[in-house]
Amino acid sequence: MRKGSDNKGEAGGRKGVLSKGRVYSVVSYMVAKALAGRMEVVDVLYEHFVKDASPSVLERRYPLTKMQIRGYMQRIMEKTRSRTLARLIIERSYKHVKNIKPIIRHVQEGLCRCIICGDDIFCDAADEHVRNVHRALVDEYTIAVMKLMAREILSESHPHESGGG
Numbered sequence: 001m002r003k004g005s006d007n008k009g010e011a012g013g014r015k016g017v018l019s020k021g022r023v024y025s026v027v028s029y030m031v032a033k034a035l036a037g038r039m040e041v042v043d044v045l046y047e048h049f050v051k052d053a054s055p056s057v058l059e060r061r062y063p064l065t066k067m068q069i070r071g072y073m074q075r076i077m078e079k080t081r082s083r084t085l086a087r088l089i090i091e092r093s094y095k096h097v098k099n100i101k102p103i104i105r106h107v108q109e110g111l112c113r114c115i116i117c118g119d120d121i122f123c124d125a126a127d128e129h130v131r132n133v134h135r136a137l138v139d140e141y142t143i144a145v146m147k148l149m150a151r152e153i154l155s156e157s158h159p160h161e162s163g164g165g
């Protein structure tokens with residue numbers, strides 16, 4: 001059995017990077033939004049934390065209220081407790097999260113359908129459905145995105161060792 005102890009400094013002795021740490025928590029949040037077809041939330045988080053756009057500016061550009069936008073930002077800050085960390089994670093994960101195909105389809109005004117289980121749900125409850133019913137899928141995508149992020153960071157620090165594949 002391998003003892004993963006390379007995660008020093010974290011309170012409570014976490015198992016490793018891929019367990020529920022702060023990076024995982026933020027990426028997982030964005031992945032769930034993407035799977036739920038709420039890509040505008042992913043965009044707003046990127047615009048705010050990476051491009052420094054204010055909630056007032058974002059409110060005019062996206063179909064979201066300032067209060068909703070502040071709510072999403074607050075969720076990220078609760079998870080990271082650091083603006084710098086939030087920026088870093090979102091900057092690194094954004095393009096990979098953007099590649100995720102939603103599993104929720106819009107059917108009619110306010111009504112959506114999950115293409116995995118076929119359930120009809122209110123669009124407002126779409127990301128809740130994704131997180132609760134398809135948790136395993138969210139975890140799978142989160143780990144995939146984190147691996148891509150790690151690979152990129154490694155290839156940047158050792159540009160000559162990055163082979164294709």
Ligand SMILES: [Zn+2]
Pocket residue numbers: 114115116117118119129133134
């Ligand atoms: Zn479903």
